[in-house]
Amino acid sequence: MVRGKIEIKKIENVTSRQVTFSKRRNGLFKKAHELSVLCDAQVAAIVFSQSGRLYEYSSSEMDKTIERYGKFSNDYFVPGRPQVELYLQELKKEMDIMVKKIELLELHQRKLMGQGLGSCSAAELQVIDTQIEKSLRLVRSRKAELYADQLRKLKEKERELLDERRRLHEEEIRERLVRPRLPVTLHSEKDETESGCRTKHSSEVETDLFIGLPVARV
Structure with a gap:
C-alpha cells in the first residue's frame, strides 16, 4: 500500500499534533545521527516544542558546535563575544x-x-647617540666575556698538556730504573796470559839504529 502525501500545514488537533511532533522529532534526531556517522560530519539539532520544552541532539559537544557556528555566521551572536x-x-x-x-x-x-x-633634531641625535653608546657597552661586555671564556679553556688545555708531559716523563724515568743492566764480561787467565805474551813479543822487536846503506839481514 502506497502511503499518500500529507499536506504540510499545522495540525489542528492537539493530540495528533503532539503525537506527530514526537514521531518526527525522533526521526529527525535519528537522521542527524546517521548523517554524522555515515559522512563523519559534525551535526547538531535544537528543537523547542510548542510548550517551550527543549530537545537537542549533537554528534559532539553542543557548546563547541554552537561556538563553531558563531564563527561562520555573521547573524549569530554568541553571549560575551x-x-x-x-x-x-x-x-x-x-x-x-x-x-x-x-x-x-x-x-x-x-x-x-x-x-x-637629515630630519633628526639635536635632541633626537643625542638620544640616538646615547642608545648607540649603551649598545656598544653591552657588545664590548659580551665580547670580553667570550674572550675570558676562551682564555680559560686555553689555560685548562695547557694545564692538561703539562700534566700529560709530566706523566710521560715520570713513566720514562721508571722504565729506566727497572731496565736490567748488561752483565760485565770477565777475562779469563788464559786471555790475560795471551795478552801478556803478545805484549812481550811486541816489545822484543828489534829497533837498532844504524847509519849507512841498508844491509840485508839474515
Whole structure:
C-alpha cells in the first residue's frame, strides 16, 4: 500500500499534533545521527516544542558546535563575544596598529645604522647617540666575556698538556730504573796470559839504529 502525501500545514488537533511532533522529532534526531556517522560530519539539532520544552541532539559537544557556528555566521551572536563582523573589524584595527609600530621600528633601526639622519633634531641625535653608546657597552661586555671564556679553556688545555708531559716523563724515568743492566764480561787467565805474551813479543822487536846503506839481514 502506497502511503499518500500529507499536506504540510499545522495540525489542528492537539493530540495528533503532539503525537506527530514526537514521531518526527525522533526521526529527525535519528537522521542527524546517521548523517554524522555515515559522512563523519559534525551535526547538531535544537528543537523547542510548542510548550517551550527543549530537545537537542549533537554528534559532539553542543557548546563547541554552537561556538563553531558563531564563527561562520555573521547573524549569530554568541553571549560575551562580538559578532563576527565586529570581531574582524577589531582584528583589522590591531593589524593597522602593528603595521605602524613595525614601520616606526624600521625607521628607528635605520637611524641607529646612520641612515636618514637629515630630519633628526639635536635632541633626537643625542638620544640616538646615547642608545648607540649603551649598545656598544653591552657588545664590548659580551665580547670580553667570550674572550675570558676562551682564555680559560686555553689555560685548562695547557694545564692538561703539562700534566700529560709530566706523566710521560715520570713513566720514562721508571722504565729506566727497572731496565736490567748488561752483565760485565770477565777475562779469563788464559786471555790475560795471551795478552801478556803478545805484549812481550811486541816489545822484543828489534829497533837498532844504524847509519849507512841498508844491509840485508839474515
